Amino acid sequence: MITPTAPxxxxxxxxxxxxxxxxxxxxxxxxxxxxxxxxxxxxxxxRRATPRGADAxxxxxxxxxxxxxxxxxxxxxxxxxxxxxxxxPVDASRGTVSPVNIGAWRDFPVQERISAELAERGxxxxxxxxxDGVAMTAAEHxxxxxxxxxxxxxxxxxxxxxxxxxLNNQLHPGPTGNAGHIGHISVAFDGEPCVCGGRGxxxxxxxxxxxAHWARAQGWxxxxxxxxxxxxxxxxxxxxxxxxxxxxLAAFDRAGRALAAAIAATATLVETDIAVIGGGVAAAxxxxxxxIRSHLAAYATLSFVQELQVxxxxxxxxxxxxxxxxAATMLLPxxxxxx
Numbered sequence: 001m002i003t004p005t006a007p008x009x010x011x012x013x014x015x016x017x018x019x020x021x022x023x024x025x026x027x028x029x030x031x032x033x034x035x036x037x038x039x040x041x042x043x044x045x046x047r048r049a050t051p052r053g054a055d056a057x058x059x060x061x062x063x064x065x066x067x068x069x070x071x072x073x074x075x076x077x078x079x080x081x082x083x084x085x086x087x088x089p090v091d092a093s094r095g096t097v098s099p100v101n102i103g104a105w106r107d108f109p110v111q112e113r114i115s116a117e118l119a120e121r122g123x124x125x126x127x128x129x130x131x132d133g134v135a136m137t138a139a140e141h142x143x144x145x146x147x148x149x150x151x152x153x154x155x156x157x158x159x160x161x162x163x164x165x166x167l168n169n170q171l172h173p174g175p176t177g178n179a180g181h182i183g184h185i186s187v188a189f190d191g192e193p194c195v196c197g198g199r200g201x202x203x204x205x206x207x208x209x210x211x212a213h214w215a216r217a218q219g220w221x222x223x224x225x226x227x228x229x230x231x232x233x234x235x236x237x238x239x240x241x242x243x244x245x246x247x248x249l250a251a252f253d254r255a256g257r258a259l260a261a262a263i264a265a266t267a268t269l270v271e272t273d274i275a276v277i278g279g280g281v282a283a284a285x286x287x288x289x290x291x292i293r294s295h296l297a298a299y300a301t302l303s304f305v306q307e308l309q310v311x312x313x314x315x316x317x318x319x320x321x322x323x324x325x326x327a328a329t330m331l332l333p334x335x336x337x338x339x
Contacts, residue, residue: 019080025320026086028101033066036325071121082127083328085135092177135323137164158279161203206255208234220247238284256291264299278313
């Protein structure tokens, strides 16, 4: 299950801390692990499928198997910290997770359980828990599109909309690890109810689920529209938009406007100068980014936000593991300072 090396594009040396980081990335389809060097290269990787229909301990057994795989590496003894990135909601203050896409885990003490697994395998390490949006933010600031920016908003636009903040070159997760959760900023006072209980949230307009739902409600169907190839998801809507379908184009324009309003509001509040967007919906490329940038001019009007950039994320599938490692490196004290 373990590979000796995992190539990573264009790593750079990091002065943040020495020593290897155990990185664990927990999602609805896979649980991945790696030993990450201070320059971002991964010395070993492993993954297991996230169990379907299992109870809480059954899902944890897959996480334990990932830890066991990593412990077989000859570099295991060089690990000095552990970063855990997980789908949310998370409560980093308590070390618990309740992932929407892992129904067996509700207020599950994942940080405590992983710490116990590490200790059992001779690695009694400090650990940190981060939501996937915060982890992605740490990754993109360290080695990705937000590198070199002291103040950045990074976003994941997929089946939901999440995010995280870099302020003054520091990851800013907030007390419970949910700061920067831009998906639940309201941008439409009279908008539809959101799953969070609010109304008019960005997620209820700009998530992949919302884009597809709105397009279908306007009469779009993949069977009779060009370019959609029978795909009724946001990817199908994106394909139809690229082919010039007016409803599909309107769906992405609406999503882009919601994202632009939220990005501008965030930048105005905390003076971020770049927004990095990743996730499945961002794979639509200019179909999403063109309307965001177009609408941004109407919302980012003050002088200190007029130069705000909106760019795609660059780390792709690497962001989860790299982000877990980056979050641990940024949020935990270095081995020398903790002694």
